[in-house]
Amino acid sequence: MVMHTVATALNEALALALEDERVVLMGEDVGKTGGVFRISDGLYERFGPERVIDTPVAESGIVGAAFGMAVAGLKPIVEIQFMGFSYPAYDQIISHVSRIRNRSRHRFTAPMVIRMPCGGGFGAAEHHSESTEAIYTHVPGLKVVIPSTPSDAKGLLLSAVDDPDPVVFLEPIRLYRSIKEEVPDGRHSVPIGSARVERDGGDVLLVSWGAMTKETRAAAERLSEQGVDAAFIDLRTLVPLDVTTIIDAAQAVGRVVVISEAPRTGGFAAEISALVAERALYSLQAPVERVTGLDTVFPLKRAESEYLPAVDDVMAAAMRTLEA
Amino acid sequence: MVMHTVATALNEALALALEDERVVLMGEDVGKTGGVFRISDGLYERFGPERVIDTPVAESGIVGAAFGMAVAGLKPIVEIQFMGFSYPAYDQIISHVSRIRNRSRHRFTAPMVIRMPCGGGFGAAEHHSESTEAIYTHVPGLKVVIPSTPSDAKGLLLSAVDDPDPVVFLEPIRLYRSIKEEVPDGRHSVPIGSARVERDGGDVLLVSWGAMTKETRAAAERLSEQGVDAAFIDLRTLVPLDVTTIIDAAQAVGRVVVISEAPRTGGFAAEISALVAERALYSLQAPVERVTGLDTVFPLKRAESEYLPAVDDVMAAAMRTLEA
Amino acid sequence: MRQILTPAGELLDDPPCDIETTRRLYWAMIEARTYDRKCTALQKQGRLATYAPLLGQEAAQVGSAAALRPDDWMVASYRDAAAMWMQGYGWDLLILGRTGDERGGSPPSRINVLPPSITVGAHMLHAVGLAWGERLQGSDRIAMTYFGDGATSEGDFHEAMNFAGVFKTATVFLCQNNGYAISMPRRAQTASETIAEKAESYGMPGVLVDGNDVLAVFAAAAEAVARARSGDGPTLIEAVTYRVGPHTTNDDPTRYRPAEEESAARAADPLERVRAYLEASGAWDAEWQQRLEEKSAEALERAVETAEALEPFTRRDIVAGVFQQPSDALIEQGERHGW
């Protein structure tokens, strides 16, 4: 066990993955500079320019070419520099990467990982703070993974590379270097499709993923100081969703708050809220609360805290479910 | 009043809109051929090639150039040949069309209409049967409209052209020529943001939009034959959503079925289901039912009826809410 | 514009292959035409979904595909059935796909031909990645991709050409300039003189060839394939041809092009050119022609039977195609009759 941040855990996972000759890593500035977040630091030197590939600035090109490589038998890991720059590649992802298995009835497949740093809260320029997981979770044929701890980051990335299907792998920028924990050595893997129950509790269930786990965790702690016993599930995988874990907990607790950084309307939080109410209606003691970003463009540095859900917002929502 | 199909009503609305010199219509094959669905039939001849513009096959180019025109003071109406070909333009839509108002604090705006034929059920090739409204409804700054009757098609298209903000205008292909009704003459307009209560009823509330209104209507009729009094709301506008109409009805009826052609996970039906349960929890007599497409690629001709929700599916869901 | 056979079938240059090979190319063109006629007829009877005729483009497709090794990759589009068939994709599967059945997209494992691309533009990048991926695995397989004049307007054409140029992938870009993107004539699509010249922007050779001359196409493709295979990088070939039929069976070309243009193109038939050449070489007679036509008609008849005999495609099948292992939720969706 070594202490890792999410960033170094991802770096280690990439290095382990690249030991398989079929794996290549490609994207803008992933090679010589090690990526704008240095997630691939040292890998270009270690595995060479044929395996760690600096590409031109062309997201559709990157994903489309990687798709061809995957069909030819490689396992490409693509880095899109920021989630907000994945949109030029959206057609390749939705029309081809996610569909070739179905289109060819398993004859051709595209096992590849599309990594995207996501989320806001670090004072970035426009387009650098996106949380548009909902445009990927709605696409049949894609798995969508979003770790929030160093261990999960490593274990899920290794699972994503091993997965026979394409995985959109979201990396919350705000968490890259904000948490450290011990991470199992070697080929530690975390299964795709299982949520992590971080905390048990009988009064209210908090469900979140990605960077918002930070605020959620803090809220759970502060609630506990106030005598409220909050359970907390970090989804980790959005597709395929661990419905059983969520619904069992919702039925047991009866009060649910879903926390997400994305704009409210049609965000993945809506899916969770809908599922909970559809499957646990008779256990619900209060309406499900959604604590989300605004239905606005993510604001620039000066006002981003006005957009992002805060610990207080999570607590207030939890209290509303208790008062209902 | 003249009898119109959705197709001819849209054609008339386009002709009326083009009477304003600031309006241009552009897209692939919209001119000389009048569009693959003939929605712009005759307009090239009437308004000329400068106003009804045949473009190269380049969706990002079409939307990006139209965006520039809109900023320069025109009111472009763009036709994307099929919704499944809107993805190459997704970056232009999400990163620029929807955001220029915010980015420039109202100094520059992009009032434009992006028309897309959508939905399946006519035996088309892959990519021609998409119902991905959820990737647009989640984008702040876009309005999303989807008429299902000739009158609404005309009235909403005229409102969309008049709107100061960009509108994604979805045209259910299956309905283009399947219904006829009398449509008010001239500049008849239907406000964006208001749902249409097609039918009142006290036993169960059916909520749908687009092509699924056809199955929903049929289900309401057959339920009524069986003594079940179904209310039916056609949303018509998805963003901004007419929350009041939906929630008032849900509270009054207490049983709700949402019907949508899109894949289930993260579809717009999830937003409706979530909203209803969040705002009308204490009135609900049964879990909200979602009747949707499968979480799969839309199948080809031979099997598409296996994917599409049928009248029976809607009825069965309604009965489940009644038996709960 | 490179030409070897004049429209009258006279040789202008050394042919790239012997007479026996030319006879095989001619046979393939007859198969292609038979397939095209069959599909057009089946579509009229409602037995196929929309169909995009390849009539007039037989030489461009047959001549280029003939340059490939059997294990090379092909990434083609909805109008390229003849090229795909040349590379081993059976008529039965091609027809099955056109009936609207996913199983038409699944060729046997030794056939490295992707199911036809319906989107315009995106698939060229796949051919870049395939060739690149083969090289990284130490193989000398190349990838040939087929697309139309209209597809060159898409951003993905640019990104594919640029990646191929930068990474020197073994990709042959075969553009069939058939004069139209649905209703848009070639001149209205781009302001360059030719499509071939666009290759220069990407540091690769561009070759302009008479796409109705099967020998010229074969020669150009063979050179490009050899170049790619030897590691010298990609080539763009513009094969100038004509879409004699409508864009698809839904289309009405009289709305946007003069009837004379169509009849002129019909007269410049790519098959007739080869026939005349073979006849002049003493390698064609009416009897052989009849045998070829009968053989092709039979082959197509069998293909239709095979395609139509398949058991229905079920909800369970739909669900089974999404992932290698469908999730529980997905299996549930496949098993429920209605929600």
Add this chain to the structure above:
Amino acid sequence: MRQILTPAGELLDDPPCDIETTRRLYWAMIEARTYDRKCTALQKQGRLATYAPLLGQEAAQVGSAAALRPDDWMVASYRDAAAMWMQGYGWDLLILGRTGDERGGSPPSRINVLPPSITVGAHMLHAVGLAWGERLQGSDRIAMTYFGDGATSEGDFHEAMNFAGVFKTATVFLCQNNGYAISMPRRAQTASETIAEKAESYGMPGVLVDGNDVLAVFAAAAEAVARARSGDGPTLIEAVTYRVGPHTTNDDPTRYRPAEEESAARAADPLERVRAYLEASGAWDAEWQQRLEEKSAEALERAVETAEALEPFTRRDIVAGVFQQPSDALIEQGERHGW
């Protein structure tokens, strides 16, 4: 490569403007450099968000923008503050934007300059549409768009160039080839010799110009602008320059380029070249230089004050930017403190 002033400031060709104008260009370049230094310093102090230095690109931006009419459109990117300022976009707004404030994107109504594009590639199409829209409204305004060498790899570059070529829009494409797209050197981005030559693919002229020579850039831009305004269509200009600083204040160029390359570029300073020319023409002295520097420093000081004095940007403001009339639900979101 077109050049009018040698790096030593000697005239190779007729200058496109008189000495007085050249003095004004020189002053603008000093303003630009002062702005750049100021922003780099402010960023270090945490008063700006990430900043993308324009150091070394002053001539390319000032020379090209000088060719515009005040009401022409400009669509530029994150590194083009000098060009935008030339066209009337105030330093205060540019700095305000860099502090991370949406109000920096809102120039006064007579200024037809879009807020800087952060995405690479997409904005070139906007300049095509703007010029097209102006023409359809009977105006002879043209649109100039600024982008980097890296941006030419994006599909949207291709679509923009192609649309401009086909529809002959009055668009000037001004590519600042500064040698890098973050860490990717120009050679690794595309296999063509130059970027300028890519113009041919779109049926438009491509001009290669020394981007560190303000007079050559001005001359090339003035011709392209005149051509566009007279209805003769678009031009692509490649201004070859060098990004002397890091990509942004987050970047560390030592990871991917030799220090000598940077110092060589620093030595070939685009300002020094004009200074030497002006001095040789008797139009420069140290005292004037000092006055320019002081004036610029003051202007920038005031701009910073203006930007920083603004009241906070609130949740209500965020919500108010989405639509002309926010929906009730949106207003509610703006007014709630927390959910």
